[in-house]
Amino acid sequence: MARLHDGALMERAAAGLAAAVLDLLGGGYGRRVLLLVGSGDNGGDGLLAGSMLARRGVRVEALLLSDHAHAAGLAALRAAGGLTVREVRDLHPRPDVVIDAIVGIGGRPGLRPAAVEALESFAGVPVVAVDVPSGVDVDTGEVDGPHVTADLTVTFGTHKVAHLVDPAASACGALHAVDIGLDLPEPAVEALQPADVRRLLPQPALHAHKYTRGVVGVRAGSSTYPGAALLAVAGANTGLAGMVRYVGSEAVASRVREAHPEVVGEGRVQAWVVGPGGGNDAAAMLDAARADGVPLVVDADALAHVDGTLPGCVLTPHAGELAGILGLAREEVEARPLAHVRGAADRFDCVVLLKGHRTLVAAPDGLVRATSTGTPWLATAGAGDVLAGLVGSLLAAGLPAFDAASLGAWVHGAAGTRASRGGPLTATTLAGSIPLLMRDLLARQG
Numbered sequence: 001m002a003r004l005h006d007g008a009l010m011e012r013a014a015a016g017l018a019a020a021v022l023d024l025l026g027g028g029y030g031r032r033v034l035l036l037v038g039s040g041d042n043g044g045d046g047l048l049a050g051s052m053l054a055r056r057g058v059r060v061e062a063l064l065l066s067d068h069a070h071a072a073g074l075a076a077l078r079a080a081g082g083l084t085v086r087e088v089r090d091l092h093p094r095p096d097v098v099i100d101a102i103v104g105i106g107g108r109p110g111l112r113p114a115a116v117e118a119l120e121s122f123a124g125v126p127v128v129a130v131d132v133p134s135g136v137d138v139d140t141g142e143v144d145g146p147h148v149t150a151d152l153t154v155t156f157g158t159h160k161v162a163h164l165v166d167p168a169a170s171a172c173g174a175l176h177a178v179d180i181g182l183d184l185p186e187p188a189v190e191a192l193q194p195a196d197v198r199r200l201l202p203q204p205a206l207h208a209h210k211y212t213r214g215v216v217g218v219r220a221g222s223s224t225y226p227g228a229a230l231l232a233v234a235g236a237n238t239g240l241a242g243m244v245r246y247v248g249s250e251a252v253a254s255r256v257r258e259a260h261p262e263v264v265g266e267g268r269v270q271a272w273v274v275g276p277g278g279g280n281d282a283a284a285m286l287d288a289a290r291a292d293g294v295p296l297v298v299d300a301d302a303l304a305h306v307d308g309t310l311p312g313c314v315l316t317p318h319a320g321e322l323a324g325i326l327g328l329a330r331e332e333v334e335a336r337p338l339a340h341v342r343g344a345a346d347r348f349d350c351v352v353l354l355k356g357h358r359t360l361v362a363a364p365d366g367l368v369r370a371t372s373t374g375t376p377w378l379a380t381a382g383a384g385d386v387l388a389g390l391v392g393s394l395l396a397a398g399l400p401a402f403d404a405a406s407l408g409a410w411v412h413g414a415a416g417t418r419a420s421r422g423g424p425l426t427a428t429t430l431a432g433s434i435p436l437l438m439r440d441l442l443a444r445q446g
């Protein structure tokens with residue numbers, strides 16, 4: 001394929017951007033758009049899109065934030081009747097939308113004072129970011145200083161790390177990707193799509209029986225937290241593995257059997273889930289599970305007892321737990337989640353699943369998958385126990401740890417969104433919706 005010249009790529013990017021803005025505005029004629037324009041090609045995208053919008057009857061003003069602006073973009077905007085100004089006070093005070101074309105993938109983190117002033121002057125007006133919200137660190141998702149918080153981000157070619165990894169991901173608003181025909185490099189961070197999930201999901205072979213489908217064991221719960229055992233078992237007992245075993249005190253085990261009559265007691269397993277609600281028993285649970293030599297999901301109270309490498313296993317901390325394991329402050333993990341989840345995967349030589357708004361799953365070789373499914377309603381007691389059980393069942397079914405963890409996180413998020421339907425949910429309803437979500441997903445297989 002002949003290589004496209006940069007002008008053609010920018011033309012495509014600008015056309016996709018203009019279409020998304022028209023969509024947001026619900027039309028063109030008589031609407032007002034303010035472009036915030038930086039010195040590079042990101043500003044060029046904005047200017048060129050502005051010229052396309054102006055030709056559709058949109059009144060376009062461009063605030064030039066640098067002495068330099070993309071020359072062809074500037075000429076196109078002016079030819080289409082768009083205005084350019086250099087001072088905020090010369091702008092129309094009430095645009096319908098602000099387009100952030102200050103910097104894209106070539107920008108350094110932070111914003112200059114003139115950009116901050118312009119953004120503050122139009123606070124409350126919807127913002128569309130071109131490629132990435134200006135000011136965030138595109139390659140790490142970190143933020144350091146002021147940045148744009150967008151309602152919509154229109155990106156080109158592929159998602160970048162900042163779209164998938166917090167805190168920057170939370171500044172993107174809705175994401176819209178425009179295919180401009182780029183040759184793409186290997187991604188630094190992946191996000192599973194429904195077709196990937198269908199491909200990875202373990203499904204029973206024609207002559208399967210329960211043992212060939214895998215047996216998952218759960219060591220969780222205590223007299224103080226019996227519910228954690230029930231929820232971890234609920235997450236494991238969604239039908240993805242052939243059988244679930246529970247090992248714990250008789251008081252808790254009898255409650256597990258009452259709630260889940262198909263669950264059995266001690267015996268051989270292909271994977272263990274250890275830790276939810278384990279309290280003071282968590283260290284002993286971890287030791288007992290390790291003695292079997294099968295892959296583990298180490299969660300909650302058991303995480304504090306991880307003291308060496310655990311090849312083939314999955315750790316499932318939230319930011320506070322990861323901070324505890326690494327001897328850091330929680331805020332430090334929240335500010336640099338990608339760096340710390342990668343660091344932990346390397347240090348413990350296992351897969352680390354860092355729970356959060358965008359759950360990250362890192363492998364020891366540096367591969368990372370970010371979870372794009374889920375809802376803030378998932379921040380509810382016991383949802384993590386369900387996730388640990390679910391990942392354990394996928395490990396027992398034979399998936400490698402990286403796939404089991406990232407698939408589990410995707411399914412957990414999607415099941416949460418399905419169960420929530422925009423409202424509150426509990427961990428019990430979440431667990432119940434997992435088989436339904438998978439049924440919907442497999443029904444769309446074609």
Ligand SMILES: NC(=O)C1=CN([C@@H]2O[C@H](COP(=O)(O)OP(=O)(O)OC[C@H]3O[C@@H](n4cnc5c(N)ncnc54)[C@H](O)[C@@H]3O)[C@@H](O)[C@H]2O)[C@@H](O)CC1
Nearest residue numbers: 009010013039040041042043103104105106107108110131
């Ligand atoms: N890569 C490609 O093939 C394509 C790129 N396109 C656009 O081009 C963009 C990248 O363009 P560039 O490489 O020119 O870089 P940018 O336009 O992202 O920014 C670089 C410019 O901004 C200045 N700058 C850096 N940090 C700043 C800051 N914090 N505040 C203010 N100014 C700052 C630099 O001095 C430089 O002039 C992409 O994000 C995308 O919007 C599109 O046109 C489509 C094709």
